[in-house]
Amino acid sequence: MVTKGLIVTTVLTTLIVSGCSERTDKSTSSVETVKEVPEPVKLTLYQRGANISDEEFRALIAEPVQKKYPYITVELVRSTQDASPVSLLSGGSLPDLLFANPGTLREIKELKAVEDLTELVRSTRFDLSRFESYTIDAIRTNGGDPNKLYGIPFSVNFSVLYYNKDIFDKFGEAYPVDGMTWDEVTSLARKVTRSENGQPYYGLHPADVDRMAGQLSIGAYDPNTRKATLTSEGWLRVFAANKAVWDIQGNQPGNNITAFMKDRNLAMMPQLGARLGELEDLHKQGVPLNWDMVSYPTFPEAPQTGSETDVHTLSITSTSKHKEAAFKVIEVVSEDATQLEKTRRGRQSGLKDPKYKESFGSGLQTLQGKHVAAIFQIIPAKPRFSDKYSDIAKNQIATAMNKVIKGEADINSALREAEELANKQIEAAINK
The missing domain is CATH 3.40.190.10 (Periplasmic binding protein-like II)
Structure with missing residues (x-):
């Protein structure tokens, strides 16, 4: 009897342990699946000062971002009389990202509503050395503090x-x-x-x-x-x-x-x-x-x-609840493929590589046969x-x-x- 009882107990114990192990494995697998598929993030980008067409926004920002990060969507919000920085900030609805010229960047900084990207650049190992030094220097100067970086170059207005x-x-x-x-x-x-x-x-x-x-x-x-x-x-x-x-x-x-x-x-x-x-x-x-x-x-x-130097920048607002996702947008826009498409459309890249000058305007019919080299003969003050x-x-x-x-x-x-x-x-x- 002792032997039979021992056998039954052992079998039951084995079944219980096996069941627990199976449930644990399923639970762990479920957790890992959640990690692999991040929650959807909807970001808004506020355009003020610098111009970007709906088509450029789609091709150079929204679609490349969603292609690499399907869970991130970016929507464009344009500045209007009713959607000024002050009104959006006071209403708690300032967008996550800012597409701006130097004047607008200073304006948002005066409101203490733009994020210093220094730590995000460091933690993601984002390579600032790829950019022409004058573009980064201009952003730091317009930000009013040489030790802080309030934006990343999107394009240079020549x-x-x-x-x-x-x-x-x-x-x-x-x-x-x-x-x-x-x-x-x-x-x-x-x-x-x-x-x-x-x-x-x-x-x-x-x-x-x-x-x-x-x-x-x-x-x-x-x-x-x-x-x-x-x-x-x-x-x-x-x-x-x-x-x-x-x-x-x-x-x-x-x-x-x-x-x-x-x-x-x-x-x-x-x-x-x-x-x-x-x-x-x-x-x-x-x-x-x-x-x-x-x-x-x-x-x-x-x-x-x-x-x-008139640099159009992408910045992150200090009020954004999705700063890491917003910086992923900046990373995608700074990648080679996006930069090449940008220059093909007639926007000057802030990156050093000569290939961006070589591809400049190749997608514009009106530039065929034109003296494109004139753009690059002058150094911005x-x-x-x-x-x-x-x-x-x-x-x-x-x-x-x-x-x-x-x-x-x-x-x-x-x-x-x-x-x-x-x-x-x-x-x-x-x-x-």
Whole structure:
């Protein structure tokens, strides 16, 4: 009996243990399955300042991310009057990711709503050395702290001098060439500014005067004195260069983009790379413009130096509850395949590898046969110091330039008045 009891007990014990082991294995397997299939994550991306079309968002962000991480979806939220950073933040609905230009990045940082990516870069071993150093430096400068990184480059907004070949052909004048200074381009503009059969032709719409100042690293504000610096020799220099273009008899074009793209009576237009999309649209519509481009005009004292580095960035908001998933989006967008597709579509990559320059614009019909090399002959100027007080000073520049153009004030008087007004507003903001 003892033997039989022992046998029964042993069998039962074996069955119980086996059952427990089976349940444990199933439980463990179930847990492992959950780990292998993460919970779905829905991220929102807020577009403000920097432009991105619906098609670009789909092809360069949403689809590549979902292909690599099926559980992550990204939706686009565009900035509107009702969807400003302040209103979204106060309502607790600021998106997870930010697609922005330098001004917007500073704006969100002022609200203390953008995340420092330094730790995420370190923990994921994200390789910043792949990027051109000036792009990372620009983001750190715009963030106001060289030890913090508030974004990763999405693309670099380049500048070139676009020109209408038909106008130069019509008047028998030579096309502009690479390496021209502002004075040389202004002289060329005089040759093609005229009126024929009641049709005005304008030689050149100058660049924004502050953009020209950026080429020479001329700031509007001194953070040490907390004063505007609009009466410096540098500002006199760029105001005079800008005024020289407007002083050409008959050269008073209105909206430069309309004059160049639609009216087609503007010979030269110094502008950003974003214009390529509009030129491509004209091509697709069957009304292509006979255009080409050369390197952006420079100043003799700063040869090969273009406009300030204008990096469009992807950032993560400090309010996001999905920071790790959001950084995965940044990683995917920074991968080779996505970067190559981006450059193929006419967006300049911030990555060093020459292959990105070689593939630039290959997907755009309007760029076939164009002087694409002009884009890469100019080095962007280093970004100037910028904060909310420098923005106050810079806000006076356009008004001062308009007074000069209209003959309401000479350059010295206009800049002196602008500086005085800026200092009053800066003082009020400091004491607020």
